[in-house]
Amino acid sequence: MWGMMKKIEAIIRPEKLHLLREKLDMKGFSGMTVTEVKGRGRQKGITLQWRAGDYRVEFLQKMKLEMVVEDRDVECVIDLICEFAQTGEAGDGKIFVHPVEDVVRVRTKERGCGAV
Amino acid sequence: MWGMMKKIEAIIRPEKLHLLREKLDMKGFSGMTVTEVKGRGRQKGITLQWRAGDYRVEFLQKMKLEMVVEDRDVECVIDLICEFAQTGEAGDGKIFVHPVEDVVRVRTKERGCGAV
Amino acid sequence: MWGMMKKIEAIIRPEKLHLLREKLDMKGFSGMTVTEVKGRGRQKGITLQWRAGDYRVEFLQKMKLEMVVEDRDVECVIDLICEFAQTGEAGDGKIFVHPVEDVVRVRTKERGCGAV
Amino acid sequence: MLLSVRSLLLCLLLSALLAGAASAEDGAINAADNAWVLMSAALVLIMIPGVGLFYGGMVRKKNAISTIIFSFAVMSIISLQWILYGYTLVFGKDIGGLIGGLDFLGLAGVGMGVKEGLTIPSLTFMIFQAMFAIITVSLITGSYVERIKFSSFLVFSLAWATLVYDPVAHWVWGGGWLQQMGALDFAGGIVVHITAGVSAMAVAMVIGVRKGFGTDPMEPHNIPTTVMGAALLWFGWFGFNAGSALAANGIAANAFVTTNTSAAAAATTWMLLSWRHRAPSALGIVTGAVAGLAAITPAAGYVTPLAAIPIGIVAAIAGYYAIILVRGSGRVDDSLDVLACHGIGSTWGVLATGIFATIGASGLLAGNAHQVLVQLLAIAVTWGYSFVVTFGLARIIDAVMGLRVRDDEESVGLDISQHGEGAYM
């Protein structure tokens, strides 16, 4: 089964999640897991206000979206994410694609593509 | 060392965590990392109540359990998860198996199987 | 592009994050994503106090640090983590290295090493 | 001309600054009444951050600070507006039934001596009334949360207090034309809740719906905080209503009891309504309580405890369906249902006062049908005036400085974009 599924891990802006989810849903990608994370990269941290003066927070709120999809859907999902999570400013995020060796549905113990 | 260890990533119902942890512990799998996540899949979102009327939340509380184990333990762990995290209703979750290339114990810099 | 990038996933003590981030930053590793997680391993859970008497919590606060880096930087990052996240006590954490098949920058759709 | 007004002002300010409050005539002050009204003022004050928490729990996490701090900011600026000129616009010598004169500008002549016709110091009366002005402005904030520009919010609040609250309060309580006609409003059904509710709707119409309204989930991010806010409201409302007796007498006791009863009846009713729909909602219970409190406000001292039960029940039913109606329309986003809870609740309350009044006044059931007409007139005028002036005001502010934050600021949340802060770390 090796190589037939991939995990797409996208770090995006939190405010883009709802629109993106909707668009993914429309294309039939409804299985996903999201996590609140904090990130930094090109877009460095942020300066927040103390009572008087500032302090720096080095990490920004991001949302991590994880989807395990079949090989052939990878490009489609990547395109959707790039389209709907983009603002054009630094901090839009990254997509990482990881190999998945196996998938099991807890409820039925089905394996592989059928399990997602 | 390639191929000798795997990461098992299981998305389960939060209320199943304690029992499952206990059972894994009994079998000697005590190393794990858990994250609160939100998910959707077959089991769609949930309708919650506003003051009057409803609104939809598209994501449900799930728990992500990550365990890096040796190859030969993968099936055993999968079986345990399927056994103790199951209710039979949609939403029980998925297990994803990922390759791990290396493992390091921060404390000792040990590598590989001995490090987990 | 296979094999050219790796995801380093480190579970560390939360209080080590800031120092480590600074050190990584100095060496030019500024892209990263962190998640609050809970973990257990050699260092078992913790006993907390109820109003009178105790209860056990089986999981401890940890921080998960994820960095996608080029192959050649993996060892350097591992060394930095081991150096600055260590206390010598059980519970310092683990580093897992995962293969990454592809990387995309959402903002520009750049791919591969250039995207991180 | 301008100069002379200025020097007049300066004179007044200086004299007040140095001696204004010193002309005490303690003779007729009743210490018990003074203690009662001052404590009541403190109770109303705690309602103001209470509104902030009540609202703050119901917005999304990224707007928590913004929503909570609205009320705190209102407490700060309207406190000043009130002592500088708000009080005199309401309680200064009546000018044509429409507005108060500038007699008390900068609290000139408002001192520790007894307030004419009462048994408490003028300052006590003044500060008790201040709390009403403040809380009214803070109630409105619920309609435009999650998208208003902070600067525009401040300008709007100041202008609204001056152009809507102050005149209407004068009409009803300051010797103005509605009071002369005999309109009954024990503790602010007309003055506080109708003005706030209707104006909330008007400004919501001008500012437009939130981004993603109707598609994105707009989930209440912290319901315990909302319950905490509601608890402070119920608690403080005793000062609001029973304090409005302005003396620690039997009327105060009665108002205290009717207040509690209406809140309880409305909370119970709302709970049952949401249950019929699906399950007894906690958000529904506390919302019901607030609607019941808003409804009893104009009636509190005039009706019996048992009359508070139907008042509360009807308020809950009206409020519940008003929310469904307004939200169902999908066209206007009165985000935290200010019109439904306060405007509708208290419109019913003002009418109910005309029906059930038996204490110190007579309503329909006591044989005085005329009172109902007076109440209806007061309702109609206040609705009309509040809506029109607020709508215009909001349009002007929108044209001049923009009411709304930029799209990306709204997406990121007002906490970061307007205040440079994050609620929870």
Place this chain on the structure above:
Amino acid sequence: MLLSVRSLLLCLLLSALLAGAASAEDGAINAADNAWVLMSAALVLIMIPGVGLFYGGMVRKKNAISTIIFSFAVMSIISLQWILYGYTLVFGKDIGGLIGGLDFLGLAGVGMGVKEGLTIPSLTFMIFQAMFAIITVSLITGSYVERIKFSSFLVFSLAWATLVYDPVAHWVWGGGWLQQMGALDFAGGIVVHITAGVSAMAVAMVIGVRKGFGTDPMEPHNIPTTVMGAALLWFGWFGFNAGSALAANGIAANAFVTTNTSAAAAATTWMLLSWRHRAPSALGIVTGAVAGLAAITPAAGYVTPLAAIPIGIVAAIAGYYAIILVRGSGRVDDSLDVLACHGIGSTWGVLATGIFATIGASGLLAGNAHQVLVQLLAIAVTWGYSFVVTFGLARIIDAVMGLRVRDDEESVGLDISQHGEGAYM
């Protein structure tokens, strides 16, 4: 028969609705006392959501709303129960020492005029007492959190107020047999805390332990919320105890001081006990304060400030070990230790009243050993009555409608399963 009772009721209701409260005889009202007791009533009211927050922080996140809203719901339904028939069952004309007559049904005859024997309006007395009935019911909720069906909780609460609270309150405060015997209970040690604590244990026994009790961690999910709740309790308890003097006199001052002192002594003691065990627990400090407050309640006006120190200390020690004992048994899950904190704490307090009373009554140390016996009798009877009736009541409700939610509803949490809501997003 039925018909005539109905028409009687209708008559009473209508007359109360229209004029009941209007028969004021303000003559003997003391405004200061009225202000004092009304403000005290407001202070007790804020304790009720305070209980909700105090408890709500100690449950798991998935049951936060459920736990917090219990108290709010109790505040709503018992407010109505009390004015409709609870008050008269307690304070109506005594029938055989056991229960009050229906004289005040629907607040008939309870108006703005002075309450016989006091210096405050009947309505003031009535509403102050209402808060006691409400809070007693809300205290019990701590024992069955995280697993009770909301509908059963409502039925239980209403029935319990009627069958346990109302009779016992009548016995001790309404002219009933315990009062006739001279049992001392200044502000509700017997009436409030023993009944609540013992009944909590009884219902916990019937409903059974939480799923995972003893194996899963049942961690308090938000300790700051619990501290906030405890703060409101300490604050409001001044109204509870000092307000029970029913006048702003020296007794009120004394009760205020003893209340503060006992809370402080017990909090300090509990802190030290948990420290001995391991570390000074914050949860322990606030729990100690509450145990100390429960213990001083029956004694507050009768003992000197210094006597409040041993009362607080012993309450903390007794409560601390009671928790360890009860939880250690592993058989009954009085989830938030209502018996240990309130029942045990106040049992000691009632006894201590018999020992230390020197103000307006004499206890053992003042040479009156008899008082101790009376107190012991009152304790025994209240324990027995509360336990038996509550146990039976819980069994009946369980049989008829089921006390507990389904297993999967419990797993998912009561917020989602009972209310269709989530506390934090």
Place this chain on the structure above:
Amino acid sequence: MLLSVRSLLLCLLLSALLAGAASAEDGAINAADNAWVLMSAALVLIMIPGVGLFYGGMVRKKNAISTIIFSFAVMSIISLQWILYGYTLVFGKDIGGLIGGLDFLGLAGVGMGVKEGLTIPSLTFMIFQAMFAIITVSLITGSYVERIKFSSFLVFSLAWATLVYDPVAHWVWGGGWLQQMGALDFAGGIVVHITAGVSAMAVAMVIGVRKGFGTDPMEPHNIPTTVMGAALLWFGWFGFNAGSALAANGIAANAFVTTNTSAAAAATTWMLLSWRHRAPSALGIVTGAVAGLAAITPAAGYVTPLAAIPIGIVAAIAGYYAIILVRGSGRVDDSLDVLACHGIGSTWGVLATGIFATIGASGLLAGNAHQVLVQLLAIAVTWGYSFVVTFGLARIIDAVMGLRVRDDEESVGLDISQHGEGAYM
């Protein structure tokens, strides 16, 4: 000698225990004033956990419980210290202008009878004053959060109350030398806020900066909690200041109004300052309010409402830049800016009292330049005394038992390491 002191103590304690409070001479008690001051005491009490929440929201999550529980623990131990010997050290018969005698040791002779020169029971006066002692100690906690050992915190608090608060309070309010000189301090600018602010700085210097100070982000983890705390402070401050009139008279009304006005002016000013810098900070608004409240405290009953405006404005400006200065130095870590908010704010307030006083006293603008000098002297002496004694005390405690937790305990957070608890699960 020792023995006789002991037996004296025992005698006193026993007599107080059994009858001390029973010698009531209710004759001259004014029930309204009694109600007013008791309610004010309750209001001040709620400020204490308010301080805890205010501070608790501003620290990192891992120290939330620790920070919040400081105030609760102080409330427990200082309540006892005060009734046992604190009160007598302050209000006992003056000894050489420096300290009170032991007349009231263990509340001997402090009963329900009227307090000489006042219209309220001695116990009422005593407990109102107790709240001031407690809150002063709790204010200091803001300077050493996130790193102090809990045991050392307790020892420090007890010793500080005894060695700094009690003497200074005696000098200013207990008939001591500053009072004899005519220093004006209406509600505790010198006694409460200067002592707390300056001592906070001294102890911060001894304990050292937090690990990571200046490099790690020290983010406020829950700003809504801080706003909630600030709301309780503003609310309770009415009891603090207006209650200090010790009667429900016109002075109380005036103090109530000046309090509200200064808070509002300072909050508005601080908001504008942070806006100039970047954006209107919510944390800034509530901090401004607290600085304004601290500043008006010594002046509240002596100045007119309008004078409260400049008092508030200057307090905000001074506080704002004081924070920037102190934090900018990078050398001392007064973590929650106690010196800047309370010390600086109230130093200005004490001076301003000497300038603006017109009610019941005369300041500079009323032609009495001398008052300014007296105020300056009082400021200087209190700064010096507080700093020196606290610095020494902190050094001694540090030497004897260590002020600070171990490095790893600090890293992990005080909630886990000092209390074995976690705030949020």
